[in-house]
Amino acid sequence: MKLLRFPSLVQQKIFELMGFHSLLILSFCSKRIKHLIQSLQRYRWKDIKFVNYSFVELNEIHITVGFDIKSERIYLFPYKGLVTNPMRVFGMDPEVSCSFDTRLCGSKYTYNTEEKQRVVQGIHDYLYQFFGSSIDYEVESMETHLPPSLKNINSSRIKVPQNTTAEQLEACFTASPNQEYIEIGGHFTGNLCPNSVILGTEYLRIYCSAMHGDDILLRFRGKRLDVGQASFHDSTIVRFLNDWRTNKTFENLKSLLINSYDYKNYDAGKLLQDVGIKKMSQSEGILRLTWQMRLLYSTFLNFPRPPHRKWIPSAFESRDYLIRDGDGEKASVFIEDHYVCFAVWNGSSCVTNHTSDKPNY
Template sequence: MGVFGMSIETPCCWNPLHSTYEYDKKEKDYIIRGVHSYIQQFFGPSIMYQVNSKNVLPISLENVESSSIKCPENTKPEELEACFQNSPNQKTTIHLEGPLAGNICSDSVIYKADFLDVDCLRNRKESEILRHFKGKRLRCMNTSFSNSQVIEFLNAWKSGQMLKKSKLLGIHTNFDLNEDEIMGKVDHIKFNKRHGNKENTVATTTGQYLIRESDGQKGYLTISQMSVHLAVFGQTGGHVNFDI
């Protein structure tokens, strides 16, 4: 599958020395829609269409499967939501950066992305993202999650109240986390696994996992000083990779 990416930055007229085209800023949206429509007609559905936008919200385009948006200062959630009007269910990734002037609504299409990567939505209720996300993979960067918030989330996951469909979660916080304090208030199971044969033991891996009460799903958990990773691999376990 090919990939067509459209970057939306400062508009620029035709310059033969640099092969660029400068245009009236008022015509930007019209030109972008025209170029996108032409590319779709030429290549058809075999192309994965991506939108990359920095410090300006992109217009809503059809058949976009992946978006990376660095929001301008004080972007309103409804303005961000409008960017996905013509491609509401993006199949791959939505990456968001920058502060919002409000909270994303609970039924936002943003929460339905396969992979949601949120970086630095300052002063927002970050727990709302965990509560409403409906996709498979979630990463929250530069958050202000505390020990008590992590404890609350993990217990909510165990009881089936949050992230029922998610397979991978990564939380990176700007505050120090205390693994002993967190695990002391979350019911979990520790495991040890030795690698090697009977004669030679290469290494021993230790870890812990949670069991979701409603369906017995296992959530393999790793906590460091500034991050929490949870990987759900069903009742029988399997290979765990936290690199998301």
């Protein structure tokens, strides 16, 4: 039965009646079939929000294709023996070590771990070409070693393994240096390369216990920074506030959230005394600032209620604010216990609250 000879309405109906995995496998059959699926099913791909490459334990790789209200998973299992690709899965050459898992054909594949980089890049190239560049491509790593560096990635979450050097961590971003969102955790010690691309990312979230985050804060060049668990010297916080106020650095910065948990408590009176802080009066009320912080789509993957999302609201209230020299830009500051919060008014939603007595986070 020559599928390519059917009228396109019939072809379209057949594709519509096929599930995601069958359609993907069908696309491996030939370039013409692949292009046909692409052109006739384009409307179906419009619902795709993201593709997430998750490197989990023991070299397993889970690839999630997240549609508006559902998701499809592709599993790659490591195999130590010889793996060849006679069926050219994901359009890769026959000698690439990736193939259908013969026991569980459909969503499951096997690959040789020695060719991990080549296999994952090959799959990513195929999906990128198949679904287009308008969706988010994410890398997530929870392994005991760092993930391969892939091209055209928008966001990453990396659980840094023990004894990782700054150079090794930096190498994860070589192929996609300009990512929109990066999240670093695990055994991250705070050491980054001098001109690290991580510090230039628009949205950065860092979790690192028992370390000082001073260097990260002072060298951050992006838009929004959230730091959890790390502590900061008082002098660093003061320098940051003064540098912003005097228009010296941090011209892109829109918000900063520090939560040092039990590692440090900050004294607002001491930190704000020499930074030129202004205070809203009782009659002016308290300003509540709200903004959206980036996350990986996969963060909410297992939440019961779709749709998938990549933004999470952040907010705090404060009477204290700074006025920047030169352009008069204003930013609110809130320091209490283990929290340091800072947000520029232009870049946040600002609502004055007249009922609340005490500012809060």
